[in-house]
Amino acid sequence: MSALLDSLHAFPCDPQQQEALDAILRDGLPARAEAWKYTSLRALERRRFVPASATRIDPTLLADIPAPRMVFVNGHFDATLSDLTGLPAGLSVQPRASLRVRDDTAIAARPEDDQTPVWEPFARLNAVLAHEGALIRLEAGVQVATPLHLVCVGAAQDGAEAAWHLRHRIELQPGAQLTLVEHERAAGAHAHLGNSVLLADLAQDARLVHLRVQHAATQATLFAHTTATLADRAAYTRTDLELGAALSRNLLTVRLAGEEASLDAHGVLLADGRRHVDTRLGIEHIARNTRSQLVWRGLAGQRGRAVFHGGILIHAGADGSAAELANKNLLLSPDAEIDTQPVLEIHADEVKAAHGAAVGQLDPQALFYLRSRGLPQAQARTLLTAAFARDVLRLFPDEALRTQAEQALEPALARLGTA
Numbered sequence: 001m002s003a004l005l006d007s008l009h010a011f012p013c014d015p016q017q018q019e020a021l022d023a024i025l026r027d028g029l030p031a032r033a034e035a036w037k038y039t040s041l042r043a044l045e046r047r048r049f050v051p052a053s054a055t056r057i058d059p060t061l062l063a064d065i066p067a068p069r070m071v072f073v074n075g076h077f078d079a080t081l082s083d084l085t086g087l088p089a090g091l092s093v094q095p096r097a098s099l100r101v102r103d104d105t106a107i108a109a110r111p112e113d114d115q116t117p118v119w120e121p122f123a124r125l126n127a128v129l130a131h132e133g134a135l136i137r138l139e140a141g142v143q144v145a146t147p148l149h150l151v152c153v154g155a156a157q158d159g160a161e162a163a164w165h166l167r168h169r170i171e172l173q174p175g176a177q178l179t180l181v182e183h184e185r186a187a188g189a190h191a192h193l194g195n196s197v198l199l200a201d202l203a204q205d206a207r208l209v210h211l212r213v214q215h216a217a218t219q220a221t222l223f224a225h226t227t228a229t230l231a232d233r234a235a236y237t238r239t240d241l242e243l244g245a246a247l248s249r250n251l252l253t254v255r256l257a258g259e260e261a262s263l264d265a266h267g268v269l270l271a272d273g274r275r276h277v278d279t280r281l282g283i284e285h286i287a288r289n290t291r292s293q294l295v296w297r298g299l300a301g302q303r304g305r306a307v308f309h310g311g312i313l314i315h316a317g318a319d320g321s322a323a324e325l326a327n328k329n330l331l332l333s334p335d336a337e338i339d340t341q342p343v344l345e346i347h348a349d350e351v352k353a354a355h356g357a358a359v360g361q362l363d364p365q366a367l368f369y370l371r372s373r374g375l376p377q378a379q380a381r382t383l384l385t386a387a388f389a390r391d392v393l394r395l396f397p398d399e400a401l402r403t404q405a406e407q408a409l410e411p412a413l414a415r416l417g418t419a
Contacts, residue, residue, distance in 0.1 A: 002045035020128045033119035038307040038339045039278045049163035055155040057187040069149035075164020090142035096133045122223040126197040130167035140173040147179040155187035163193040172206035179209040186217035193221045202234035216244040225251040232258035239396045240267035243412040249278040256290035263292040266392045271304030272415045278307040289320040298329035300336035301416040309341045316347040325355040
């Protein structure tokens, strides 16, 4: 057994959880699974982690994040940093641990929650070990204009390498509308492991706008898995910025289960230094007349590596569906690497579907044009690279949050030597 899995015995479990944990430990970490082809876990499995403990941080780290906000530090809810006052009627936001139950009884578990494949051990571990997270419920017809901020901060813990497991659940009832912003931040240097799962259930005509900015510590390891199920005419709009951590893997699974459900999911992957960034999409068109648009950009510099898998499955009977995936990538160093896998599987008639991926360098003609106008080489590269990355952000519908995302992107581009 690997040191990583062996260290999990220190995490608290009841007898039922222990049985599930033992099954995961027997299966072990994926060695030859296709889903992990480009992301090796050999170095991670040699490390040991202790359960994360509650840690105090400087409140000024969160000064730019307004209320309402829910803050978790090293996987523990921090009531002193959170501010949930003034929530509108019909919106319930609670920490899981305060309810003393595994799931909010008002938010019913879905069958697919427990169908995590064997080759996704961290999502399976989350289902067993997560005792904390956010439980968010919005009643029918309630439309919340002010964004709700969900913040996870990693902080040093007595020199130890710690791990935590957060499990969030969101339920939007019919006609409800919510904007959610996820922040992944660091309070100082650390090499912790964060493992989060977000389960979202959108009823008919519900709408969720979701911005996720991952800017974790440079030595951190992060696994994030979102599973969203959309009913009739539900709409999910999402933008991801993967800007931090040494190793990060982001899984987005969306089930367009209701007729005319729609998904707009976009993102930027930035791999600099020796960072390894892995994003995997699994989009299922189950009902008729569903729509998905996926636009993702990758940038890799120095010795960084970006991995992208965009999977779209159109089920039999999902006639009238429309799906589009575009993944473009920039290699900014001869030692960088980008691996992209667009996958389109169609089992229905009368659909519109397209997918494409490209990996290349900055356009030399565009560079020449800018140089001919008097711009230095470095500044010309900066302008072209920034425009390439920001092309995704213009698709995000909230102008104020789009501006914040652009501000978060600037220092990350600077690490590439392009801003």
